[in-house]
Amino acid sequence: MRILAIDPGYDRLGIAVVEGNPSHPTLIMSECVRPEKGMRADRLATVANAVTAAIKKYVPDVLAIETLFFSTNKKTALGVAEARGAILAAAGIASLPVIECSPQQVKIAVTGHGGADKAAIANMVPRLLILPKKKRLDDEMDAIAVGITALAFGLPAR
Numbered sequence: 001m002r003i004l005a006i007d008p009g010y011d012r013l014g015i016a017v018v019e020g021n022p023s024h025p026t027l028i029m030s031e032c033v034r035p036e037k038g039m040r041a042d043r044l045a046t047v048a049n050a051v052t053a054a055i056k057k058y059v060p061d062v063l064a065i066e067t068l069f070f071s072t073n074k075k076t077a078l079g080v081a082e083a084r085g086a087i088l089a090a091a092g093i094a095s096l097p098v099i100e101c102s103p104q105q106v107k108i109a110v111t112g113h114g115g116a117d118k119a120a121i122a123n124m125v126p127r128l129l130i131l132p133k134k135k136r137l138d139d140e141m142d143a144i145a146v147g148i149t150a151l152a153f154g155l156p157a158r
Contacts, residue, residue: 002028004060004096005147006051006087007139008068010079011035013047013087014139017058018129018147022109025129025148028058032140044086051090063091064099064150066106066142101149106142109149121145 001021007014013035017028035046055063065088068081091098101109107116110124122141125131128148 001062001151002058002060003099003147003150004051004054004058004063005143005145005150006063006065007142007146008065008080008084008087009139010043010047010076010083012137012139013050013083014137014141014143014146015050015054016140016143016147017054017060018144018151020151022148022152025151027129027131027144027147030136030140030144032137040082044082047083048086048090051087052094055090055094055096060096062097062099062150063087064101064146066146067100067102099150099153101146101153105153106145106149109152110145118142 002017002019005016005018011034013033015033016030018025019028020026033046033050035043065084068084088098104114107121108114110128111120118138125141125144
């Protein structure tokens with residue numbers, strides 16, 4: 001199964017393509033998209049365009065996205081919710097099934113512990129698959145972790 005995995009964001013969008021099975025995942029690509037500061041509509045268009053381009057280039061079987069985690073910063077939560085909408089719309093236009101992964105599911109799939117922190121996830125991801133050497137932001141590592149989780153937890157919701 002080939003998965004386009006997304007860590008949704010308004011300022012930074014983590015994108016990864018992972019394929020294989022839970023015991024032997026393979027990373028095809030990963031990146032962090034950073035829309036330029038400016039008009040909200042333009043930033044969301046950048047998010048949607050990045051996802052659409054990845055769908056066209058990598059032809060995934062499903063799109064996996066992390067569910068929204070509400071923090072105390074409502075402005076950040078609103079931006080992430082809007083980015084999720086742009087991502088889900090791109091998946092819908094491409095008729096791509098969607099798997100939604102909760103933060104706790106990601107922590108369990110990658111570390112085996114639902115209370116793990118970002119450092120534990122970043123430490124485990126390179127142990128679960130081969131990562132080409134490059135500097136990665138948290139958002140990119142999180143997208144890879146979402147892809148691993150989707151392989152572990154399976155079928156998309158319809």
